């Protein structure tokens with residue numbers, strides 16, 4: 001291990017470290033622009049210059065390997081002069097338009113200039129003009145501000161895996177651009193806004209809407225996919241102004257997928273903000289008391305065996321505790337959280353979790369994807385797989401419809417027949433898995449949310465046993481959820497009780513008139529035509545798919561409007577926080593159900609969030625501690641049976657519009673239209 | 688530089704922009720031959736020779752369709768090809784005259800009189816450096832060191848170097864080119880290669 005002297009202090013760093021890392025280990029802060037710990041080293045901005053004894057000139061510490069015996073100065077007059085010089089040169093062509101720049105207040109160039117830079121310019125000549133570039137509906141550009149650090153290019157090449165940005169021309173004429181003004185296609189592109197150290201790349205929807213210092217920052221979690229990325233909600237007054245990622249090494253690192261970042265305008269559109277009742281065929285606004293009384297009357301008039309509860313994709317655990325309690329008090333066993341009709345059971349837990357964990361992907365050496373397109377279903381899980389692949393020595397196989405995942409994939413086949421072959425060891429990939437040190441399987445909803453799902457799940461179980469996905473200290477069986485609510489629902493046991501109906505049973509029951517009253521708790525992905533015949537009480541946030549056929553509407557809170565718990569696909573309980581209040585008369589969902597239980601005369605005795613959470617911990621002790629994953633027990637699941645030869649298809653065909661929020665978002669609609677146009681062009685089927 | 692098939696034909700106006708580009712059958716053969724020089728997985732290294740080939744085929748400049756075609760041909764991202772094509776001065780990504788006339792104006796050539804060469808070029812072609820001639824046949828540029836300083840000043844026309852120039856010699860070469868001829872490339876002073884201008888001073892005993 002090399003030992004260096006940094007400003008008189010001796011530090012030892014792991015071999016392969018850079019001088020910059022050594023300086024950081026010694027507690028010295030080195031200013032940087034182009035260096036980023038998660039990207040390859042470019043060494044082109046020269047901001048990180050330090051003095052190394054016996055070297056004639058200041059050295060770029062980010063690109064200099066730490067060697068034994070180096071004596072480094074980070075605070076000498078030479079270093080200060082060097083930093084000042086670099087900043088003066090960087091500012092030569094920089095427009096200095098901080099007062100009208102979105103980055104103002106959170107700009108590296110501004111900060112570093114303040115600390116290290118010159119206080120005036122000696123440059124009398126004309127500044128270089130650079131035309132702004134069109135990069136699509138998400139990113140706006142101000143290319144005169146660009147300092148050519150190339151972080152944006154490197155991010156897209158290395159992490160997002162799409163080569164779409166480049167540096168064209170050379171020297172003074174260098175410009176960052178996409179291939180001739182084409183919109184970026186990456187689902188992770190928003191991250192380059194965060195990475196850009198200056199105001200060259202900005203969020204288009206947020207542009208000129210607010211100044212950073214007037215925003216309230218609320219740390220929360222995302223629910224637009226099942227990854228549970230850590231986010232920061234920036235709000236002003238009662239309006240969400242933007243959403244940014246927050247560092248969580250084990251989940252999203254420091255990235256965020258674009259839907260999660262940009263769909264927030266959907267929080268302000270098509271909202272259900274008053275309770276409504278259907279009178280003479282039309283939904284009419286009423287007050288809370290009236291709607292609750294009307295629903296309560298209906299409940300009392302209906303035989304409990306004819307009442308069902310369906311739970312949607314973004315529902316929080318507090319609300320689900322209330323659903324469970326209420327259903328129990330009403331005496332109905334028809335409770336279903338598997339809105340997609342998947343056959344997942346609640347025991348053993350391992351069947352519905354991403355047991356390897358997201359960070360664990362980095363330890364795997366062979367991976368089999370079955371019926372999943374992680375790039376659309378969970379972009380940050382896909383980014384981890386790509387990260388693992390870039391390190392080398394990693395093989396990915398797939399059973400399902402091919403899709404470009406940004407890394408090479410061996411396509412084994414498209415449907416259950418291939419899975420059968422692998423599970424029985426007839427396929428050579430089975431040997432690969434068995435011979436691997438840490439093999440993993442990722443089973444998508446596209447494989448099991450179909451009529452033969454239970455049999456497919458059974459095959460996956462068989463495969464897990466036959467290639468030994470479970471080894472000491474390793475569980476390679478993974479289920480990739482697409483809904484933020486699902487794992488929480490399964491943990492809390494929101495599946496049909498004894499004699500209860502599952503999704504198919506409930507829908508068939510509605511058809512035959514055996515189910516008359518349906519509580520739709522945020523259900524938006526079930527064909528509304530199939531619910532229509534029942535009296536539907538819809539607790540939701542948006543006038544999306546279910547509201548038009550509902551008989552009563554209870555306006556609830558979106559994820560930015562409540563303090564609530566969600567469990568991500570790994571089984572990691574996390575708490576989202578209230579950033580703004582629900583619109584109009586909308587209320588926190590669990591409180592609505594609590595009030596309803598009282599109106600029905602079957603009060604659920606949970607009055608405070610603390611009581612609800614205590615009950616949650618009783619129902620599912622594993623949810624008692626936030627941000628902690630409890631390893632799941634293994635056992636048998638799925639069942640043997642005939643399978644349908646139809647190929648496995650991902651449930652997500654349009655990444656940009658998958659939930660009420662993203663469907664209400666104009667920004668997502670634009671992205672979706674662009675993607676559709678591109679797809680048409682690619683297949684040559686114009687029009 | 689690879690040979691530029693077709694470059695020695697008489698020249699018309701600049702080549703038009705096109706939305707489709709493909710190698711001619713001969714160039715396709717040539718491209719395959721070039722590609723075979725590189726080990727599997729390293730085909731992207733052939734981007735420079737292929738761009739030269741495409742540029743020669745398309746009359747001295749590379750339309751977007753040609754860059755896309757080369758990218759496709761090599762299985763590279765399009766933006767990577769655009770980066771390369773825009774980085775090197777030898778590639779033109781905007782329409783220019785078919786005949787490329789480049790005057791070296793770096794210090795050694797300048798000391799030996801490149802100003803006069805440039806003057807001759809301006810007069811004969813009737814355009815400024817960075818422009819194409821009014822008839823669209825020639826593209827005049829200033830260039831940095833062409834690596835032939837021993838024979839400064841140097842004029843580079845398509846694939847040929849004309850060296851040891853003066854105002855008159857440059858004018859004569861260019862006028863011939865305008866007439867559609869190609870004078871013998873190399874030193875225009877009569878000396879051989881870069882032998883001393885005043886005749887041999889060393890290796891006198893070695894026969895010619």
Ligand code: SF4
Nearest residue numbers: 146147149150152196
């Ligand atoms: S646009 Fe921003 S991130 Fe990209 S090179 Fe310029 S300064 Fe760096």
Ligand code: FES
Nearest residue numbers: 034043045046062
């Ligand atoms: S941070 Fe070291 S050169 Fe940019």
Ligand code: FES
Nearest residue numbers: 791796832833835
């Ligand atoms: S300076 Fe003109 S060839 Fe070198």
